[in-house]
Amino acid sequence: MDEPNAANGEQADPPETDAPAPFNKPTADLILRSSDRMNFRVRKAILAEASPVFEDMFTFPLPQSPDEPAGSPPVVDMAEDGHTLEGLLSLCYPIRKMPIQSLEEATILLDAARKYSMDGALTFLGDRLIDFAKAGPVRVYALATRYQLQEEVVRAAAKAFLNIYIHNAHLKSLEDLNHISASAYLRLLDYRDRCAAAAVRVFDTYTWIDSSRWCWLSCGSSGCASGCAGPFKDGRHSRLAAWWEKMMSYCRKLVLANPCGEALASRSCTAVALAEAGKCNNCRSLAPHELEGFMALLINEVDKAVAQVELDIV
Numbered sequence: 001m002d003e004p005n006a007a008n009g010e011q012a013d014p015p016e017t018d019a020p021a022p023f024n025k026p027t028a029d030l031i032l033r034s035s036d037r038m039n040f041r042v043r044k045a046i047l048a049e050a051s052p053v054f055e056d057m058f059t060f061p062l063p064q065s066p067d068e069p070a071g072s073p074p075v076v077d078m079a080e081d082g083h084t085l086e087g088l089l090s091l092c093y094p095i096r097k098m099p100i101q102s103l104e105e106a107t108i109l110l111d112a113a114r115k116y117s118m119d120g121a122l123t124f125l126g127d128r129l130i131d132f133a134k135a136g137p138v139r140v141y142a143l144a145t146r147y148q149l150q151e152e153v154v155r156a157a158a159k160a161f162l163n164i165y166i167h168n169a170h171l172k173s174l175e176d177l178n179h180i181s182a183s184a185y186l187r188l189l190d191y192r193d194r195c196a197a198a199a200v201r202v203f204d205t206y207t208w209i210d211s212s213r214w215c216w217l218s219c220g221s222s223g224c225a226s227g228c229a230g231p232f233k234d235g236r237h238s239r240l241a242a243w244w245e246k247m248m249s250y251c252r253k254l255v256l257a258n259p260c261g262e263a264l265a266s267r268s269c270t271a272v273a274l275a276e277a278g279k280c281n282n283c284r285s286l287a288p289h290e291l292e293g294f295m296a297l298l299i300n301e302v303d304k305a306v307a308q309v310e311l312d313i314v
C-alpha cells in the first residue's frame with residue numbers, strides 16, 4: 001500500500017486512477033500513464049497514425065512491466081499530466097475534441113503535440129487559436145510563429161493586431177515573446193506600418209468619392225464651405241464643408257494609429273461633424289443619413305486598401 005515514507009521524508013506516488021472514456025476500454029493494447037498516474041488505455045494503431053514518434057516507438061515490441069499483471073498491455077510513462085494527455089489524445093481520436101479554454105491551455109497542448117510530431121493536432125490547435133486572435137493578437141502571433149502553425153493563424157493575429165494599442169509594459173509581461181526572434185516581431189510591426197501608410201492614402205486622394213452625392217460637397221452656405229479640393233471621382237474639384245474636412249482629418253489620425261476599418265466604426269467619429277452640420281440650414285437635415293452611408297463607404301475603402309498589404313511570413 002502506498003503511504004508516505006516517514007523515515008526518509010519521501011512522498012509516495014499518488015494512487016493510480018483510470019482515465020475517462022474512451023480511454024478506459026479493456027480492449028486497448030497500450031496504457032499511457034500520465035505524470036499524475038492516470039492510466040489512459042489506448043490503441044497503438046490510432047497513436048501511430050497521429051504521431052510518427054509513437055509509430056517509431058511501436059517498431060519494436062514494448063516490454064511488459066514487471067509490476068503489471070500478466071497479459072496486461074504494456075505501460076508507457078508520460079511526462080504530461082492527465083489533463084494535458086486527455087486533451088492531446090482527444091485530438092488524435094475520432095471523438096469530440098476537448099474545448100480549449102485559454103491560451104495557456106493551448107500552449108501546453110501545442111508543446112505536447114510538437115513533441116510527438118502530431119501534425120493534425122497542431123493544425124487543429126492552430127484553428128482554435130484564431131478564436132483568441134482578437135483578445136490576444138501578439139500572443140497568438142508569437143505562438144503561431146513559435147510552433148510554425150498554418151499561415152491563417154499568423155494572418156488572423158496580424159489583422160487583429162491592427163486594431164489594438166499595446167503598452168510596452170504589457171508587451172514586457174508577455175512570456176510568449178521570449179520564444180520568437182526580434183525579427184519575427186519586427187515583421188508584425190512592419191506590417192502594421194505598411195497598413196497605416198495604405199490606410200491614410202484613402203484620405204489623401206478623393207478619386208473614390210462621388211462629388212455630386214454628398215451634401216458637404218455641394219453646400220453653398222458661407223458658414224459651411226471651406227477650401228476647394230479634388231479631383232473627385234468625376235475628375236472635378238469641389239468645395240468642401242469645413243466640418244466634413246475636420247472629420248476626415250480626425251478619422252485619418254485614427255487609422256494612422258489603428259489601420260483598419262473597424263477603427264472608424266464608433267459613432268464618436270461623426271459626433272462632432274454632426275453637431276457642426278446641425279448649424280447649417282442646408283446640411284442639417286441631410287448630414288445624419290448621408291454621413292452614415294459615407295462612413296460605411298469609408299470603412300470599406302480603408303479595409304480594401306489594407307487588404308492589399310502583404311504580410312511577410314517566414
Ligand SMILES: [Zn+2]
Nearest residue numbers: 219224280283
Ligand atoms: Zn452646409
